[in-house]
Amino acid sequence: MGATGSHFVIPLTHQTSLPQSHLKSPRRALITGISGQDGSYLAEFLLAKGYDVHGVVRRSSNLTRDRLDRISDLPRSNLHYGDVTDASSLMRLVLELEPDEIYNLAAQSHVRVSFDNPGYTVEVGAMGALNVLEAARLLNERRPVRVYQASTSEMFGGAPGTAPQSETTRFHPRSPYGCAKLYAHAQVINYRESYDLFACCGILFNHESPRRGENFVTRKISLGVGRIREGLQEKLCLGNLEARRDWGYAGDFVEAMWLMLQQESPEEYVIATGETHSVREFLEVAFTTAGLDWREHVETDERFFRPAEVDVLLGDASKAAEKLNWRPTTSFESLARMMVEHDRDLAQRERWAQERIAHAGLEK
Numbered sequence: 001m002g003a004t005g006s007h008f009v010i011p012l013t014h015q016t017s018l019p020q021s022h023l024k025s026p027r028r029a030l031i032t033g034i035s036g037q038d039g040s041y042l043a044e045f046l047l048a049k050g051y052d053v054h055g056v057v058r059r060s061s062n063l064t065r066d067r068l069d070r071i072s073d074l075p076r077s078n079l080h081y082g083d084v085t086d087a088s089s090l091m092r093l094v095l096e097l098e099p100d101e102i103y104n105l106a107a108q109s110h111v112r113v114s115f116d117n118p119g120y121t122v123e124v125g126a127m128g129a130l131n132v133l134e135a136a137r138l139l140n141e142r143r144p145v146r147v148y149q150a151s152t153s154e155m156f157g158g159a160p161g162t163a164p165q166s167e168t169t170r171f172h173p174r175s176p177y178g179c180a181k182l183y184a185h186a187q188v189i190n191y192r193e194s195y196d197l198f199a200c201c202g203i204l205f206n207h208e209s210p211r212r213g214e215n216f217v218t219r220k221i222s223l224g225v226g227r228i229r230e231g232l233q234e235k236l237c238l239g240n241l242e243a244r245r246d247w248g249y250a251g252d253f254v255e256a257m258w259l260m261l262q263q264e265s266p267e268e269y270v271i272a273t274g275e276t277h278s279v280r281e282f283l284e285v286a287f288t289t290a291g292l293d294w295r296e297h298v299e300t301d302e303r304f305f306r307p308a309e310v311d312v313l314l315g316d317a318s319k320a321a322e323k324l325n326w327r328p329t330t331s332f333e334s335l336a337r338m339m340v341e342h343d344r345d346l347a348q349r350e351r352w353a354q355e356r357i358a359h360a361g362l363e364k
């Protein structure tokens with residue numbers, strides 16, 4: 001896990017043999033976006049529950065998939081090249097594998113980037129989800145399948161006076177990403193009502209971890225703190241420090257995804273911690289953890305601001321607490337510390353590597 005630079009060793013298949021019978025075999029799950037933060041935690045969670053886990057991965061020029069290191073040795077893991085925008089290959093994979101559960105986590109998930117690449121973000125987030133639903137609908141005619149769709153608090157848009165946001169709060173997305181996710185959200189409900197498909201959406205508020213993408217603000221901060229502490233950089237450049245988010249731990253949130261698919265009937269659930277904190281507060285905890293003062297190192301840059309800001313997100317997850325018996329276990333402070341400790345370790349290794357190279361250069 002993390003940016004350790006180790007190699008991806010899980011065999012990739014294009015072709016899967018038709019399952020003989022699902023009666024005696026373990027439950028089978030297919031995860032799109034398995035190489036992402038949530039996909040990797042979810043895969044570990046499902047494998048620990050005895051699932052036969054399959055994942056869709058995109059072909060890339062670099063085979064390193066650090067987040068999947070922990071599951072690479074497990075015999076039941078299996079990855080397949082694919083892309084949610086490629087409807088025919090996705091359909092073939094779903095019909096061949098016949099999964100009991102499909103978790104659609106694939107997305108261009110960065111909100112600021114979605115303003116730069118709106119078409120692509122919508123293609124993956126909206127049309128990709130539709131392709132998953134169509135494949136599931138066809139499979140469902142043959143045997144039952146359950147679908148989880150990764151919806152987001154960004155669909156609420158943080159309009160003033162709406163916090164805390166719950167399942168009944170009006171949606172008002174303020175980014176191409178939020179709009180794409182809202183389309184997918186509506187299609188899930190449409191497929192459920194039109195085709196009697198067991199499909200549901202988890203409206204997840206922000207969740208982070210040491211596996212968070214490196215250009216998301218919390219991870220940018222924890223990586224920055226580690227590198228500043230080790231003398232590898234001096235400054236950290238960020239956008240809006242006043243944005244407030246409900247930040248939870250990804251490892252907690254993937255359990256909620258699974259719980260939603262174990263219910264008698266499919267419904268939407270908000271998953272959140274019920275606390276909101278500003279980026280400034282995250283900075284405070286993260287820098288203090290490393291014995292640093294953030295004011296001496298942080299600069300803001302207009303380039304990192306969104307064209308339309310979402311000021312406050314705060315989730316009300318009481319429905320999930322009541323019906324799923326789900327509760328977050330990791331506090332805001334523990335989350336920030338966990339990320340900083342992980343990234344200090346990374347920075348230390350980077351410094352040692354630099355020192356070794358410099359030392360080797362001197363000896364020549």
Ligand SMILES: NC(=O)c1ccc[n+]([C@@H]2O[C@H](COP(=O)([O-])OP(=O)(O)OC[C@H]3O[C@@H](n4cnc5c(N)ncnc54)[C@H](OP(=O)(O)O)[C@@H]3O)[C@@H](O)[C@H]2O)c1
Nearest residue numbers: 033035036037038083084105106107109150152204206207
């Ligand atoms: N983390 C949060 O705070 C949060 C909150 C609410 C909702 N969500 C949603 O939850 C899901 C998981 O989030 P995350 O934080 O794990 O995101 P992430 O780390 O950005 O992972 C996204 C995953 O989607 C894959 N992907 C992107 N485009 C694809 C395509 N065209 N076909 C197939 N796979 C594709 C990525 O593959 P590569 O590795 O090849 O890029 C990656 O595995 C996303 O849908 C996200 O929008 C996240």
